[in-house]
Structure formats: C-alpha cells, structure tokens
Amino acid sequence: MINPQESILIEGLQEGNKKIFDYLFHCYYSGLVVYAIKYVTEKEAAEDLVQDFFFKLWMQHKQLTINQTIKSYFFVSVKNRCLDYLRHSEIKQKASDYFSSVREESITDANDFLVEAELSSRIEKALNNLPEKSRQVFIMNRFNGFSPKEIAEKENLSIRTVEGHIGKALKLLRLELEPYLPELLLIMVIQNLPAFFKLP
Numbered sequence: 001m002i003n004p005q006e007s008i009l010i011e012g013l014q015e016g017n018k019k020i021f022d023y024l025f026h027c028y029y030s031g032l033v034v035y036a037i038k039y040v041t042e043k044e045a046a047e048d049l050v051q052d053f054f055f056k057l058w059m060q061h062k063q064l065t066i067n068q069t070i071k072s073y074f075f076v077s078v079k080n081r082c083l084d085y086l087r088h089s090e091i092k093q094k095a096s097d098y099f100s101s102v103r104e105e106s107i108t109d110a111n112d113f114l115v116e117a118e119l120s121s122r123i124e125k126a127l128n129n130l131p132e133k134s135r136q137v138f139i140m141n142r143f144n145g146f147s148p149k150e151i152a153e154k155e156n157l158s159i160r161t162v163e164g165h166i167g168k169a170l171k172l173l174r175l176e177l178e179p180y181l182p183e184l185l186l187i188m189v190i191q192n193l194p195a196f197f198k199l200p
Contacts, residue, residue: 010066013057021061024070025054032078039082044147049081051148055160126176130169137162138169 012020029050036046053074057064066073127135137155140146141162146154148162155162 006070009070010064013061013066014064016058016061021054021058024074028071028074029054032074035075036078036082039079040085045085046082048148049085050078051159052163053078053081055163058160059164122176123173126173127169130172134165134168137165141166 009020009024013024032050032053033043033046036049037043040046040049068076127138130138137151137157140151140154141148148159148166151157151162152159
C-alpha cells in the first residue's frame with residue numbers, strides 16, 4: 001500500500017520535479033547497482049542498466065504509473081532490465097556466431113563484397129545524417145571504445161545526455177539497415193560496427 005509520503009514523491013516524479021528525482025536517484029542508485037550485479041555480474045553493465053532506468057524514468061515521467069511502493073517499482077524495473085539484457089546478450093552471441101560462419105564461407109564471393117560495400121555506404125550515410133554532437137558521441141562510444149561515463153567526463157555532459165545521443169544514433173542506424181538485414185544480423189552489425197565498417 002502506498003503511504004501519503006510515497007504518493008507525494010510519485011506525484012513529484014510525474015510532474016518532473018528535479019529535486020525529487022535527484023533525491024530518489026541518490027537514495028536508490030547504489031543499492032540498485034548492487035542488486036543488478038547479482039544478475040549481470042559485471043559492475044559496468046549493472047551501472048549502465050541502472051543509469052538507463054533513471055534516464056527513462058526522467059524522460060518518460062509524464063507517462064509514469066506506479067501502483068506499488070517506489071522501492072518495489074524501482075527494483076522490479078531494474079530486475080526486468082537485467083533479464084532483458086541477458087536475453088539480448090544471448091541473441092547477440094548467436095548472431096555473432098552465425099555471421100562469422102557466413103563470412104568465413106563466402107569471404108571470396110564478390111556478391112558478398114558488394115553487399116558489404118552497400119551496407120558500409122548506408123552506415124556512413126546514416127552517421128552523416130546525425131546531428132554533429134550525436135555523431136561525435138556515437139563514434140567515441142562504438143568506434144573508440146569510450147564508456148558513457150568517460151564520454152560524459154570528456155565532453156562535459158551528463159551521462160543521461162550521452163545515453164540520449166547514443167540512443168538517437170542507434171535508432172537511425174536501425175531505420176537505415178532494417179530493410180537489408182534479418183533481425184539477428186541487424187543486431188550483430190550495429191553492435192560490432194568497428195569490425196565491420198571503417199570511418200574515413
């Protein structure tokens with residue numbers, strides 16, 4: 001049952017109250033990371049998942065519906081994100097294995113070379129269509145290996161802003177490549193851009 005104090009906090013979140021959001025972030029962040037580590041084992045992955053949860057919580061506060069205690073809502077939400085992450089990791093590994101076998105079998109096939117050239121061209125086009133800051137942040141993350149936290153420090157941005165730029169870039173790439181690849185290969189290409197495509 002939600003008590004009056006919880007109701008005030010929930011209403012504050014729904015209204016986009018920054019002070020209430022910051023209070024809840026500092027109150028629950030560390031505990032949620034420790035909880036997420038139990039599922040995904042890696043601290044960095046756990047931190048990314050929890051940060052993404054809070055980012056979506058803030059960005060989608062107007063659609064927020066909480067019918068339980070805030071603590072229960074936060075921990076159940078993070079648990080679901082962890083399970084989704086684990087399922088996605090399994091799919092990505094299968095896609096990687098499949099795509100590797102396809103490339104090994106047809107590495108000398110001229111048709112495959114043309115397909116790769118076309119995909120590279122479309123990736124380049126998609127990246128060039130991004131706003132400059134989103135493109136810069138995405139390249140730092142996917143091509144140069146910087147984590148969202150490192151990018152935030154280097155570019156003097158919040159982690160939430162960095163995640164937003166990366167999300168925007170991924171969405172555009174999916175739109176550009178989806179008509180040309182089945183689901184598993186699409187995931188693999190996007191997640192492994194440095195090995196597949198070289199920026200000039």
